[in-house]
Amino acid sequence: MGSGNLDNFEKNLALIEKRGLELISHAEDLQHLETLRVELFGKKGELTSLMKQLGQMSHEERPVAGQKANAIREALTKSYDARAVRLKQASITKQLETERVDVSLPAREVPQSFEHPVFRAQAEIISILRACGFVVEMGPEIESEWNNFDSLNFPPNHPSRTMQDTFYVSREEKLVLRTHTSPVQIRSMLRSKPPVRMICPGRVYRADYDHTHSPMFHQVEGLLVDEDVHMGDLKGILQYLVSEFFGSELKVRLRPSFFPFTEPSAEVDMQCCFCKGAGCRVCKSTGWIEIGGCGMVDPEVFKSVNYDIDKIRGFAFGMGIERMAMLKYSIEDLRSFYESDYRYFLQFPRWLV
Ligand SMILES: [Zn+2]
Structure with missing residues (x-):
């Protein structure tokens, strides 16, 4: 295997990184973000499939390629974590806004308990x-x-x-x-x-x-x-x-x-x-x-x-x-x-x- 292999590998890595970072930064919600994680760097994701090519590389190339792949995985993970924090925060804020309690609403009547x-x-x-x-x-x-x-x-x-x-x-x-x-x-x-x-x-x-x-x-x-x-x-x-x-x-x-x-x-x-x-x-x-x-x-x-x-x-x-x-x-x-009948x-x- 010649150095063309490594070049090709690095090119593909760069593509995954660029596309990945772009997608992650635009993930709409936590569910979408999770789907991206699986697709990009999950166990059966794009990055993992690409890394299978490491096995075909020479002893000199393999560690270089491995290091680069790990760096990309790290960059993607970092970006994923940052996006997750923002999305969680946004979801809490949204929940607080939509589920706000109106304390001025009249209370629902609950029958009062009393001594037996x-x-x-x-x-x-x-x-x-x-x-x-x-x-x-x-x-x-x-x-x-x-x-x-x-x-x-x-x-x-x-x-x-x-x-x-x-x-x-x-x-x-x-x-x-x-x-x-x-x-x-x-x-x-x-x-x-x-x-x-x-x-x-x-x-x-x-x-x-x-x-x-x-x-x-x-x-x-x-x-x-x-x-x-x-x-x-x-x-x-x-x-x-x-x-x-x-x-x-x-x-x-x-x-x-x-x-x-x-x-x-x-x-x-x-x-x-x-x-x-x-x-x-x-x-x-x-x-x-x-x-x-x-x-x-x-x-x-x-x-x-x-x-x-x-x-x-x-x-x-x-x-x-x-x-x-x-x-x-x-x-x-x-x-x-x-008989515990309240009406009685x-x-x-x-x-x-
Ligand atoms: Zn009597």
């Missing part, structure tokens, strides 16, 4: 009991059987332990979805010495579903442990809670009952908030409505948390928050709380919307 009646009721109960010195405590919804049943004096064969009543997360690991918020009381007592004055609001789970029962509902429980505590204190707190929550002087009465974790135990009734005790459809003409359970903490429970049963006494109470909300806002079917909640008083 259950959370509204829960917040009110918490605020009333906090004012009495109770501290809010929280606990996990997946609990050990020990925290949920054993420590609370449920005998091993108690019916509420069955799978018909309780959702088991794992039989082997003895884990359940808590059936009440009482395990939080156990956790609090294990963590701290008396006096204890706490409430635990939260979700609980039971295998039950009809117009007054849901498999998931909310409960709030209270616990007070100290040296001189009696049922009079308990009744006083419940009386205060009911009057504050319903905004009127409704009487509270305690009816003897049984729970594994309290002794004595009682059902909590309040005077019907609809007829003020005169008798109506809701209270089935009795004038009273059941709202929860309560009692003096059973010494067996104190033993589980290593409290000195000769020195201390305590009371506990619990109620369903849905039930309190249903009574306060006259809601008949508990299931409507969970629009019927409630002004504070909700």
